[in-house]
Amino acid sequence: MTKAIGIDLGTTNSVVGIKKLETDIIRNAEGDDLTPSVVGFQKKKGLFGSSQFIVGRPALDWMRQDPENTIVSVKRLMGRHFKDEDVQKALKEKHYPYTILALSSGSLHSVAVLLDGKEYTPEQISSKILEKIKKDCKKELGEAVEYAVVTVPAYFNDKQKHATRIAAAQAGLKVQRLLPEPTAAAISFGVDTLAEGEANTILVFDLGGGTFDISILTIVDGRFIEQGKGGDMWMGGDDIDVIIRDYVYRQTELENEIDDLSGLIEQLPTAEKNRFTADLKNKVETAKVRLSAQDSAFVEILGLLKDEDGDIVDIEVELSRTCFEALLEPFVDKCVELTRKIVESIDFEPDLIDKVIMVGGSSGIPIIVRRIEEIFGRDKILVHPRPMLAIAEGAAILAHRLADYYECPGCGQNVSKSDKSCENCDFDLMKNLANTGVVDIVHTTSHDYYLELEDGSGDLLVEKNTPLPFKTQGTFKLMSNEQRLAHFKFYNRVNDDQESIGDLWLAFDDPKEGLKPDQDSDKKRSTVQLDFEIDINNIIHVSAGLTEQDEVRASRTLSRGLADEKLFLNLEHAINEVNEAKNGFYVNIDFLHRAVGIARTINGVIDPDTGEESDAAILEAERQQQVARELVEKEGAVMGEIYYAEAFIHGYGHLLEKNNQERLQAKIQHLKDKNDRGSATSILAASDALNDEINKHGALLAVTDLDNAASLASVENPAKAPRYEKYHRDVHEALLKGETERFQRLMSEIMPEVNGFLNKQSKKELHISKGIQK
Numbered sequence: 001m002t003k004a005i006g007i008d009l010g011t012t013n014s015v016v017g018i019k020k021l022e023t024d025i026i027r028n029a030e031g032d033d034l035t036p037s038v039v040g041f042q043k044k045k046g047l048f049g050s051s052q053f054i055v056g057r058p059a060l061d062w063m064r065q066d067p068e069n070t071i072v073s074v075k076r077l078m079g080r081h082f083k084d085e086d087v088q089k090a091l092k093e094k095h096y097p098y099t100i101l102a103l104s105s106g107s108l109h110s111v112a113v114l115l116d117g118k119e120y121t122p123e124q125i126s127s128k129i130l131e132k133i134k135k136d137c138k139k140e141l142g143e144a145v146e147y148a149v150v151t152v153p154a155y156f157n158d159k160q161k162h163a164t165r166i167a168a169a170q171a172g173l174k175v176q177r178l179l180p181e182p183t184a185a186a187i188s189f190g191v192d193t194l195a196e197g198e199a200n201t202i203l204v205f206d207l208g209g210g211t212f213d214i215s216i217l218t219i220v221d222g223r224f225i226e227q228g229k230g231g232d233m234w235m236g237g238d239d240i241d242v243i244i245r246d247y248v249y250r251q252t253e254l255e256n257e258i259d260d261l262s263g264l265i266e267q268l269p270t271a272e273k274n275r276f277t278a279d280l281k282n283k284v285e286t287a288k289v290r291l292s293a294q295d296s297a298f299v300e301i302l303g304l305l306k307d308e309d310g311d312i313v314d315i316e317v318e319l320s321r322t323c324f325e326a327l328l329e330p331f332v333d334k335c336v337e338l339t340r341k342i343v344e345s346i347d348f349e350p351d352l353i354d355k356v357i358m359v360g361g362s363s364g365i366p367i368i369v370r371r372i373e374e375i376f377g378r379d380k381i382l383v384h385p386r387p388m389l390a391i392a393e394g395a396a397i398l399a400h401r402l403a404d405y406y407e408c409p410g411c412g413q414n415v416s417k418s419d420k421s422c423e424n425c426d427f428d429l430m431k432n433l434a435n436t437g438v439v440d441i442v443h444t445t446s447h448d449y450y451l452e453l454e455d456g457s458g459d460l461l462v463e464k465n466t467p468l469p470f471k472t473q474g475t476f477k478l479m480s481n482e483q484r485l486a487h488f489k490f491y492n493r494v495n496d497d498q499e500s501i502g503d504l505w506l507a508f509d510d511p512k513e514g515l516k517p518d519q520d521s522d523k524k525r526s527t528v529q530l531d532f533e534i535d536i537n538n539i540i541h542v543s544a545g546l547t548e549q550d551e552v553r554a555s556r557t558l559s560r561g562l563a564d565e566k567l568f569l570n571l572e573h574a575i576n577e578v579n580e581a582k583n584g585f586y587v588n589i590d591f592l593h594r595a596v597g598i599a600r601t602i603n604g605v606i607d608p609d610t611g612e613e614s615d616a617a618i619l620e621a622e623r624q625q626q627v628a629r630e631l632v633e634k635e636g637a638v639m640g641e642i643y644y645a646e647a648f649i650h651g652y653g654h655l656l657e658k659n660n661q662e663r664l665q666a667k668i669q670h671l672k673d674k675n676d677r678g679s680a681t682s683i684l685a686a687s688d689a690l691n692d693e694i695n696k697h698g699a700l701l702a703v704t705d706l707d708n709a710a711s712l713a714s715v716e717n718p719a720k721a722p723r724y725e726k727y728h729r730d731v732h733e734a735l736l737k738g739e740t741e742r743f744q745r746l747m748s749e750i751m752p753e754v755n756g757f758l759n760k761q762s763k764k765e766l767h768i769s770k771g772i773q774k
Contacts, residue, residue: 003143003403004149004399004403005018005145005147005399006394006396006398008184009075009126009130009151009167010075010210011037011210011236011238012073012208012361013034013036013037013361014035014036015033015389017392018396019396019400021412023396025393026141027136029135029136035057035129036056037072037074037209038072039053039054039070039125039128040053040059040071042054042066051116055128055129063281064279065271065274066274067098068274071115071125072096072098073095073096075122076233076238078122078126078156078164079159079163079164080122080160081108081561082108082111093242098113098114098115099114100113103119103121105566105618106563106565107562107565107566107569110565123163123166127168130150130168130170133171145173147174147402148399149176149396149398150395151178151181151184151394151395152180153181153208153231154230155213155230156233157446158540159500159501159502161538162539162560164178165539166610166611175537176399177398177399177537179398180215181208181213181391182204182213182229183226184390184391184398185357185390185391186215186217187393187397188390188391198220199218200354200355201353202355202357203376205356205357205359207237207358207363208236208360208361209236211231211235211236212231212235213229214229215229216228216229216346223442224438224442225441227346228346228348228464228465229444229446230338235335237288237360240328241281243327244284244287244319244324244327245280247327248280252313258313264313284299287299287319288365291319292366296321298317299315300315301315325367335372353380354380356376358372358387359384359387369383397438401438402417409432410422411427442468443467443536443537445468445470445538446492447494448462448492449492449532449540450492450493451532452490455773459474459476459774461532468534468536468538470534471531474529475527476527476528476772476774477773477774478528483769484592484596485505485506485507485508485596485768487770487771488504488506488542488544490502490504502565503565504556505599505602506528507600507603508546509596528772529546530543543556556603557606559606564603564606567602567621567625570625574595574628574629575770578632579767584763585762587632587636589637589639590632590637591631627678630681631680634684636684636687638671639675642668645671645694647707648664648700648704649661651704652697655700656697656700664693664694670686670689670690671686673686702747705755706727709724709754709757710724710725712757712758716761724750
């Protein structure tokens with residue numbers, strides 16, 4: 001196994017660390033500890049100009065020239081959807097200069113950004129940052145890096161954690177563990193001051209660039225046990241920057257009697273506007289940092305703006321710490337409220353917290369520290385000496401612990417992670433881990449997890465703060481015994497809001513297929529079993545199957561806004577349209593059969609490990625959906641025609657001349673081939689050809705209709721069943737004995753009634769169900 005690293009994949013900056021005998025931060029190619037979490041797309045001019053992605057400091061510098069093609073704070077978009085309230089707020093308030101939109105190949109549960117006119121998912125952008133980290137580590141360490149512990153906000157939901165894992169996979173990294181950022185900070189802070197058996201309960205207050213996390217952990221003998229966590233996934237230093245920026249705008253408008261400073265900025269030539277916005281961003285961030293240590297700061301940009309009369313409008317705004325703290329009051333109030341809420345949620349009082357560790361770039365702002373001191377007491381507050389590096393250090397320590405081999409602290413030789421003592425120097429490895437390292441981490445769920453039922457209610461699967469890993473099973477009823485699709489919709493409850501985390505579709509064959517004669521198909525279709533698991537990384541694994549048919553099962557990654565979800569939404573829309581239309585029974589049966597096949601195809605669209613889409617599977621699913629829609633519009637019941645023709649051949653083909661049998665079988669096979677791969681037009685043409693051929697055998701077709709009526713009556717109208725079955729036996733006997741006159745008499749007696757019965761069956765309504773209930 002190659003070296004394992006710890007990565008803090010941050011909103012504003014990313015940091016990577018490694019632990020050998022000591023924990024070190026690995027500097028990037030530019031010689032810095034911090035790698036800006038920025039990705040740009042640079043197009044070089046000239047005859048031989050090239051285009052390339054740029055990451056980190058070069059991308060941050062490039063933003064001055066081309067902010068619209070420079071992506072910052074992409075972590076805030078990980079696992080989000082376009083209609084998300086916070087995403088829409090960022091768009092409305094123009095927090096970022098680049099374009100954010102719904103992924104065209106996905107659903108509205110997705111989001112994408114534009115670089116040079118091309119869509120990229122947040123996972124793809126994050127993978128570029130991770131690729132740079134991986135490359136820089138290889139250069140610094142002199143060997144390839146393959147494994148990593150990657151940190152995530154404690155309050156990330158399943159969808160966001162899944163997106164992080166996919167980003168790492170796309171960068172060629174194998175994730176050992178997704179580690180909550182506050183837990184990483186606690187690991188970095190160290191537990192060496194604790195005596196053996198002594199326990200401390202700590203609260204980690206982690207206010208980073210884009211997310212605010214609070215975790216409460218109990219630490220004893222190297223074991224970190226999560227008691228509870230909370231926070232806000234869209235709250236951090238970026239928002240403080242916006243507060244300062246908006247204040248600068250308001251003050252400049254007042255001093256210069258301007259109504260809309262933003263409008264003046266938008267009217268600047270592109271190059272000047274880019275320079276202005278980049279300068280303003282840098283100066284706002286500088287002012288924020290300065291106001292943590294000084295009483296005032298200036299935000300000054302001269303000579304770039306002009307009003308409508310052509311007069312220069314200079315940005316010259318002084319911000320005192322008193323004013324800054326007044327502006328921050330609502331922000332700080334929310335921090336305090338969320339902190340109190342997480343303590344109360346686990347039935348704790350502030351005096352049960354032994355220490356409060358403050359990490360993250362914005363945690364050291366004096367007003368924030370003071371307000372937290374008011375809750376817990378000044379003596380408990382510990383500001384991490386390396387707040388920007390702490391999370392990467394903690395991740396590196398855990399990566400070291402999870403590696404197959406690590407260095408013995410006593411002699412420096414490699415020892416196995418399972419060794420209790422070093423065979424070279426007899427160093428007590430387990431005691432050392434308990435005193436200074438990480439023996440184990442007990443993770444808990446960040447949110448409540450629900451399954452949405454057909455009536456819109458939610459079935460609680462897992463409660464917030466449940467220890468991980470966790471497994472549960474649930475049995476749910478289908479809406480119909482003839483149901484062949486089951487749609488499972490999962491969501492989190494986050495701060496009282498419902499957030500979708502993905503869907504699962506189960507498709508199964510006709511209930512009468514594959515059952516033994518003594519099996520009751522109705523009972524086999526009454527329930528489905530759901531297996532729901534959350535692993536140590538808070539990643540969901542789900543599978544579902546028919547309760548008493550183990551072979552009917554779906555186990556796959558949840559759809560999360562990508563092409564598969566868009567295709568499933570299209571399928572669901574088509575099912576709803578078919579249910580609302582007045583189609584014939586056999587038309588809807590045909591559509592249902594195709595919907596089952598479509599669902600299975602869609603389940604193969606996304607690679608579960610990398611999140612990559614199969615273009616071939618997408619095109620095939622789209623083709624199948626188009627065919628299904630067109631056949632409904634043209635009232636095609638092709639599957640029924642195939643079954644009818646095959647039943648005819650099976651029952652009466654031996655009565656046909658050999659050449660007639662062969663022609664009919666060829667027409668059936670031709671229709672099957674077209675049905676598998678052709679367009680609706682070619683399928684209907686093949687269907688017409690089969691009908692023309694089979695209609696040449698009218699008398700035998702009538703007998704097949706009698707067979708069908710006898711079979712259907714046993715289920716649909718038991719009172720008529722004995723009569724149809726008697727005629728069925730008598731007609732067959734007449735056929736076998738060659739009694740033509742008797743055959744004709746019997747058929748003339750029963751067929752008007754049979755035709756009426758079958759016609760009535762064809763007009764029955766068939767509702768295509770896909771829901772589940774308790």
